[in-house]
Amino acid sequence: MTTEAAGRRVRRPSGGAASLLEVAVAEFNTRGYDATSMEDLSRAAGITKSSFYHHFTGKEALLRAALERALSGLFGVLDEPAATTGTPLARLRHIVRGQVAVLQxxxxxxxxxxxxxxxxxxxxxxxxxxxxxDAQIAALxxxxxAAGEIRPGVEPALAARLLSGLVxxxxxxxxxxxxxxANLPDDVARAVFEGILPAAG
Amino acid sequence: MTTEAAGRRVRRPSGGAASLLEVAVAEFNTRGYDATSMEDLSRAAGITKSSFYHHFTGKEALLRAALERALSGLFGVLDEPAATTGTPLARLRHIVRGQVAVLQxxxxxxxxxxxxxxxxxxxxxxxxxxxxxDAQIAALxxxxxAAGEIRPGVEPALAARLLSGLVxxxxxxxxxxxxxxANLPDDVARAVFEGILPAAG
DNA sequence: GTCTATAAATCGATAGAC
DNA sequence: GTCTATCGATTTATAGAC
Structure with missing residues (x-):
């Protein structure tokens, strides 16, 4: 074993940068980024502040890594074949489902x-x-x-904003x-295209 | 006039607590509550930190006052006559419109x-x-x-969450x-009950 | 790769003069 | 009701031992 009983203090391996990022993002989401200190992060990860700085240059580096991961997931949806072929409406339906899936x-x-x-x-x-x-989705x-696939009277810019907001x-x-x-992507898509509370009859 | 030319420094009247709250809330929304310091607030209001503390006991008192105002506006919608009489669907439609109006x-x-x-x-x-x-709206x-006013198959708990999220x-x-x-409350209500992107035909 | 210790800056808040 | 000045705690970040 690496830790001697006679040692002055127990060493607590952190599990690597990926594991630390996961811990940090969870803390950021609980308390808010600005309200979370490096001391908070260290305590949650079970190591000291100094050890945390060995893996990330600072608090913002953690944020940056997390934001990159989120955005790469979202933009990945726009690159899928079903998001670039077919009618605008079919592509939109695919993107909405895919966006919810990434979000999950x-x-x-x-x-x-x-x-x-x-x-x-x-x-x-x-x-x-x-x-x-958002601009890519608004364009779609x-x-x-414009192609007449949507019921007349819907203002595209407003619809795109409400769509983003709902998702x-x-x-x-x-x-x-x-x-x-269990089927959240489909349920959200249905709400978008048929209404959250569609009237009966 | 109250300020002498020979005075060592210019006095900058703040405009009262209500005016300071307005300034503070704007700063909170721009930077985030935790990222905004009392120094930031004072600078935005044109007075010193100490002067700010004369009007509010601290940063959280400002937040509390702002949150009370927001919540009183929202709950006001639930107390309106049209929100307590009529069919559940009609009451919901009124509340959605009212909630958007308060939000504006x-x-x-x-x-x-x-x-x-x-x-x-x-x-x-x-x-x-x-x-x-949210619980009051979810109950509605x-x-x-349950009254059959909504198209069959819609799960109430999910619909209530998506409704809140959209609004x-x-x-x-x-x-x-x-x-x-110009007619945002009606537009949002239409999106809720007919779909953000209702299919043509 | 972990730790202790501490630097340097900023934070919320207070004292007290005018 | 404004100001100057400052306190004590906390924050991000670094130095250097092991």
Whole structure:
């Protein structure tokens, strides 16, 4: 064994940078990024502040790594074949389902991304990437409306904003294994295209 | 005049507690509550930190006042006559419109409310009040589904969460006077009951 | 790769003069 | 009701031993 009984203190291996990032993102989401100190992160990871600095150059480096992971997941959806071929409406339906799926899979990372305010360079970079993502979807909504695939009277810009808002709001309550969320991507898609509370009859 | 030319320094009247609260909430929403220091608030208000403390006992007192205002606006909607009489579906439609209207009227305050994480007693109180608000709406959704007013197959708990998410997401992009938002309460209500992107035909 | 110890800056908040 | 000045705690980050 590596730790001697006569040793002055127990060494607590951290599990590597990936494991530390996971811990940090969870803390950020619980308390908020700005309210979480490096001391908080160290305590949660079971090592000291100094040890944490050995793996990441600082607090913002952690944030940056988390935001990159979230954005790479989201943009991955736009690159899938079903998101680039077919009618605008079919592509939109696929993207909505895919976005919800990514949000479920990378929940902590996407949650953090959606709460970024723009205080640092990394945050502003993430906000710009988010805007680019939303703009691609807004363009597709516009196409679908222009092609007559959407019921007349729907304003594309407003619809795109409400669409983003509805999909992203899932991070506020979804937790893995939660009852009634087995087919969440399809359920959200149905809400988008048929209504959250469609009238009977 | 009250300020002499020979005076050592210019006095800068703050405009009262209400005016200071407005300034503070705007700063909180721009930078995030935790990332905003009393120094930031003082600079934005044009007075010193000490002067700010003369009007509010501290940073959290400002937050508390703002959260109370937001919650009083939201709960006001549930007390309106049209929210307590009629069919569940009609009451829901009124509440959705009213909630969006409050969100437009008290935008900075509601924005701050929706970003609270639960780090302090005031924040936990606000979260509990939000849960109570959401629970009332969820109960009404359940009533409407049970009464057969909603198309069969809609899960009440999920629908209530998506409803809250869609409505609340408006604070992420709405700004007073923004083009295309003249009838936002009705537009959001239509999205809820008919779909954000209803298929043509 | 972990630790102790501490630097340097900033934080929320207070004392007390005018 | 404003100000200057400052306290004590906390924060991010670094130095250097093991």
């Amino acid at each position: 899979r990378d929940l902590p990372y996407v949650t953090l991304l959606l709460r970024v305010r723009g205080n640092t360079e990394s945050e502003r970079w993430a906000l710009a990437r988010r805007r680019a993502f 909504v516009k196409e679908a409306v 992203n709001s899932v991070v506020e309550w979804y937790r893995p294994g939660r009852p009634g969320t | 009227r008290d935008l900075p305050y509601v924005t701050l409310l929706l970003r609270v994480r639960g780090n302090t007693e005031s924040e936990r109180w606000a979260l509990a009040r939000r849960r109570a608000f 959704v359940k009533e409407a589904v 609340n997401s408006v604070v992420e992009w709405y700004r007073p006077g923004r083009p295309g938002t």
